Amino acid sequence: MTTTFIGKPLKRKEDPRLIQGISHYVDDFNLAGMHYAAFLRSPYAHAKIRSVDLSKARRASGVVLALSGADVDGAIQPVPCAAQIPDMKSGARPVLARDRVLFVGEAVAVVVATDRYSARDALDLIEVDYEPLTPVVNPEKAIAKGAAPLHPGQKDNIAFKWELEGGDLKAAFKSADKIIKQRIVNQRLIPVPIETRGVLADYQPGEGQLTVWSATQIPHLLRTQIASMLNFPETQVHVVAPEVGGGFGSKLNVYPEEALVAYLAIQLGKPVKWTESRRENFQATIHGRDQIDDFEVAVKKDGTILGLRCHVIADLGAYYQLLTPLIPTLTGLMMTGCYKIPAARMEITGVFTNKMATDAYRGAGRPEATYLIERVMDIVAAELKKDPVEIRRKNFPQPKDFPYATPTGLIYDSGDYQKALDLALKVADYKKLRQDQARLRKQGRYMGIGVSTYVEICGMGPSSAMPAGGWESATVRVEPTGRVAVMTGSSPHGQGQETSFAQMGADILGIDPSQIQVVHGDTSIVPYGIGTFGSRATAVGGTAVYKSLQKVKDKLARIAAHILEAKPERMVFADGKIFAKESPKKSVAFGQAVSAAYVAKTLPADMEPGLEATTFFEPANFTYPFGTHICVVEIDAETGDVKIVRYVAVDDCGNVINPLLVEGQVQGGIVQSVGQAIFEEAVYDEQGQLITGELMDYALPRASDMCWIETERTVTPTPVNPLGVKGVGEAGTIGATPALAGAVADALAPFGIHHVDMPFKREKMWQLMHKNGRRVQ
């Protein structure tokens, strides 16, 4: 295969429709006779519901239906949880609260009206009699003795305990020169895709056909779950993920509103649309992170890490969403990072609190792992008074050690961690940075350098290790006119696979990418697929596309060879022609060979007509991208402002299909990390009120908060798939946060500080640098 397009920074095929504002996100669809739904949500974190009175709302102008939990009890099954941990307690969420509410924002009733404003107006006419109960907000207090359990009938708020151990931990700690302990907190975050969630459902009673448009990352899994929740035949459910305005894991879920809006459309025989408000998105779409990690690390004087153990308190919120209990376990699997640590132990306590559920937020468990191990490395370096780079280098596995088995049971596919580190140090001119830092410190200026060397687990994944299948599907169909449809089970929502998959098709079939249409997100067109998350769309979905393309190519080669009276294995596909390698002048046009497959008069004797191939690709392992990020900050002692002065990222995601898209993923991920490090924190008060419940109170990074990101790549292909690609969607959020945290801790080293918990807000920084209003010297 010649690579005319693979590896090139092609402009995106997706963009013309998006930059002209002429494509459709869920809220952009308007169906004839469409009604609007609005949800009444609990203002209490914890309360009994004595009664819900819908009578006034039902009489309001424009209102056609109003329902409470009692009205749908038994008709709609609770929100599904695909993750199973032995002995975990039940935490199923009803689609509408029945006799109690467990978090602020839990849906209590729904109203359907003829227009948006009438539906919202009617919410004010619903009377709910609540009996407030004491909320449990702090996860440590939630599991303390005497804390009242959230879920009636359970003895405490421990949802599950999970542990993992590998290597001889006892020996590691016995032979250590030093044991270092630290608590680090990974704060609760709110994903905030700029498009909130939205659902539109339409039911055709004659055909018995239910169509649901939803802002989702997993249209097929959603179809199965809607069918199950409504006890409706899955063959009659059609789910469409149209343009989706960002997900970051928050749309990798199944929500009450998705089943309810579908139910309402069936009940009314009218299309029903619901568009989430931003406040609802903050309160009732999944949150991320929220771990308290207590670690102990056993080290030698020379910086060799012998063993690591960690206890994690994972705040799960009140109920399970699709993957809630699974997320912290990924932290356990990746806890040793990119280091040869012979022994490790992780204990996780999953805790119920009166908050929205946590679940997969970009990185999902792995940013927490990388943050943990990278803080370990920095703190060890600080305690041993060694350079953080040298501590890391000392503990790297060597390239010859791959495939590398971790004590947590994973097999890292391929890697050259030194190479990425060396390149990053060179680009950043690390030596000079340290000299600058020393000079600035003498001037009373606080510059810090943070280095993060990370490995992540991607390309999710083998089905054996996934809660709901880890394969991906693709159908390639060449239409009689020669146009190629690539139907992928992945569900891109900004990642750009309409372009990168077309690049693959163009190279394999020897045609132009403009002849290839990548179709996704429609369960009636695309074969059953898993979806886009876990940096899997190219590594797993792309491989399925590649294999289907190869099957179609093989068939075309046989057809062309038959016409040319040559050998199929000698066929070359280039410039829209198919010819034998030795006689390029005697060729069959691509379209002619395609046509032959359909006209079916000149096919080899044993060949079926048609030109279509489907693959369900099951990967044998995860993939493990890696890299080094270096961040330089300066903290203003007068204001506490953390300014990012430089950012260097060297990422290795294996082979690259479109470097422009990779660049976009890396940059975007880094800035999302800047959000966690400096600005973002979901804060619930003691009463369980979400006081960062709007964008006015929850700051996202803005264009003006960033310096220029300098990016480089090394390329270490994976042997796990034939493309050699590893995935890059989450690299930024995994690699960057520890670099930022390391830089801030390093800047504060003159104050005797080794670790500060995120976010590094100005007030916190200022407080650390001052005592009684005076600068600490």
Added chain:
Amino acid sequence: MTVDIQLRVNGKQCQSAVEPRLLLVHYLRDVLGLTGTHVGCETSICGACTVLLDGKAVKSCTLLAVQAAGSEITTIEGLAASQKGNGNGAAANGALHAVQEGFWEKHGLQCGFCTPGMILTAVDLLQRNKNPNEAEIRAALSGNLCRCTGYQHIVEAVQYAAKKMSARKPLKAAASSGRSR
């Protein structure tokens, strides 16, 4: 109760009877069917709803439709046609405004949801400042949130557009066939 309003949207005269409380963004989306203007936060923070009102970028989620009466609105759907030389049928024939072109060339968008607002804010900037530096671009875009790109490619897209727009010579004949203002 409704109020009669008249305004020009993308060069077309519009007349409607609207509820006084109707937000401009809902007027554009639900009444006129111009769904390229998005609602991201309803509080003027995210900028996804940005449109040009009498040539200036405003957030249409916190303006009432009645406040826009008598004004001239440009949404993303009408942007290409508003650029001199493109002509009225610009969107239909696929012609792009230089800023739209920049976003495509420089991979200035991923999910695309913030993009119309970003583009219109950038247009506003380039009207005021033909050759902005990086810091000026970043400052001008700081009222528009993007969760996908990390902004760097957006900065490059605006730089591309600035260069392209300053290189373009005024086309007298084409300008006169464009929309009169």
